[in-house]
Amino acid sequence: MKDSTDALGERPAPARRGLPDFARDFSSIDAFLAWWLENDVLDEPHASVFNGYYAGYRSKFGPYLRHHYRGQTEEIGRLIAERSKPSLLEVGGGCGTEALWFALRGARVLAVDVNNERLAVARARQRIVERGIGRPLDLEFRFCSLFDLPPEPSFDLVWMEQAFHHVEPRAQVYGTIAGLLKREGHVVISEANAWNPLLQLVLFRRRGFRTIVERTTEQGEHILYGNERITIPAVLARGFADAGIEQQSVRYFRVLPNVRAADAFLPLEKWVPRRAAPLFSHYNYVGRKP
Numbered sequence: 001m002k003d004s005t006d007a008l009g010e011r012p013a014p015a016r017r018g019l020p021d022f023a024r025d026f027s028s029i030d031a032f033l034a035w036w037l038e039n040d041v042l043d044e045p046h047a048s049v050f051n052g053y054y055a056g057y058r059s060k061f062g063p064y065l066r067h068h069y070r071g072q073t074e075e076i077g078r079l080i081a082e083r084s085k086p087s088l089l090e091v092g093g094g095c096g097t098e099a100l101w102f103a104l105r106g107a108r109v110l111a112v113d114v115n116n117e118r119l120a121v122a123r124a125r126q127r128i129v130e131r132g133i134g135r136p137l138d139l140e141f142r143f144c145s146l147f148d149l150p151p152e153p154s155f156d157l158v159w160m161e162q163a164f165h166h167v168e169p170r171a172q173v174y175g176t177i178a179g180l181l182k183r184e185g186h187v188v189i190s191e192a193n194a195w196n197p198l199l200q201l202v203l204f205r206r207r208g209f210r211t212i213v214e215r216t217t218e219q220g221e222h223i224l225y226g227n228e229r230i231t232i233p234a235v236l237a238r239g240f241a242d243a244g245i246e247q248q249s250v251r252y253f254r255v256l257p258n259v260r261a262a263d264a265f266l267p268l269e270k271w272v273p274r275r276a277a278p279l280f281s282h283y284n285y286v287g288r289k290p
Contacts, residue, residue: 022104022132029073029101030066036097037061041128046121053095053118056258064262068254068282073098075249075286076159076188080107085138086156089180091146092163096122100129103139107157112142112149116218119143145223147172151179158187165191165231168212168224170239178243181289187245189285193252194230195277203228232277236285245287252280 019041026032037058042050051058057065080086086107090099093111095118103109113119122141130136146167158177160167167173177187192199211229214222233250241247255269256262272279 019128019132021134022100022129024133028070029077029098030061030070032101032104033057033069033097034061034066036125042121042124045117046124049117049121050095053121060258060260062260062263064256064266065258067266071253072161072190072282072284073101075251075284076102076157077105079157079186079188080105083156087154087182088157088159089149089155091158091160091177092166093122093141094118096125096141098159098161099139099141100125100137102159103137104129104133108138110140110142110155112144112146114143114145114217114223116143146176149176149180151176153180153182153185155180156182156185158185160188161190162192164189164226164236165229166226168226168229170226170229174239174243174245178240178245178289181245183289185289186248187240187285187287187289189236191236191283191285192228192230193277193280193283194232196281197278199230199281203230233283233285237287240287245289248286248288250283250285252277252283254282255279257281 020026020035022032026035033054036050037054040047061069080088080102084106088102088107088109090102090109090111093099093113094115096111099109099111099122111122113122119141126137126139126141158181164173181187194200207227211227213225213227215225216222237247237250252274255272256265277283
């Protein structure tokens with residue numbers, strides 16, 4: 001008997017799984033991700049890749065993590081809502097959650113990544129979402145790097161979530177993004193906060209001083225890779241300013257790590273002074289091209 005799975009490895013969505021209308025049934029991105037974490041809709045090998053990618057969330061995606069996961073897309077969500085079908089580039093698309101959500105909100109999305117396994121998961125999820133809403137999304141997952149894209153102003157928005165600290169050579173990132181943005185376009189970067197001493201200690205124990213390493217792609221090409229090379233907002237601001245991008249805002253958020261006990265402290269976190277940058281583990285930078 002012929003296997004019912006398709007070439008990307010996911011089952012056709014059967015009625016017993018109660019596939020939702022993704023465009024209608026989720027009011028926030030954290031609810032969207034929670035559905036994927038709670039429902040086994042991917043076959044192997046995609047399920048293992050997805051579960052590994054979200055290992056830190058699988059059993060801990062409670063109120064604290066959901067609050068901050070939703071909050072990290074606050075600026076980019078507002079910018080999408082202010083435009084009619086904006087063109088959006090996501091650098092480091094991973095398993096596709098943000099790209100899928102942005103496309104559901106009306107953006108025309110290109111998500112790039114240099115990890116084919118994760119892109120295969122993202123494409124499988126796209127097919128499931130499209131079945132759920134009954135139409136195709138204006139969304140492409142492409143295997144390439146930021147530097148492989150045609151150097152022309154093609155995008156209203158550029159989004160990077162926990163990806164900036166991996167892209168090398170860093171000195172070229174600012175000008176490349178500036179060149180890809182249309183006039184009045186915005187770049188939004190959500191990053192780990194290098195002001196945070198505990199975070200720096202954790203990362204140092206993991207990778208030492210080797211913040212830039214060389215990796216070999218599936219095609220045998222040797223590339224530079226940022227090994228958790230986190231930075232502070234002022235570095236982003238200077239780099240983008242030199243490339244002609246004006247800083248619009250910087251917002252620090254999230255104090256505690258991925259632990260269930262953090263849920264109890266969520267109401268208290270609002271009292272942490274926003275000026276106390278080293279206490280926060282993440283920040284969002286927003287820049288605009290005049």
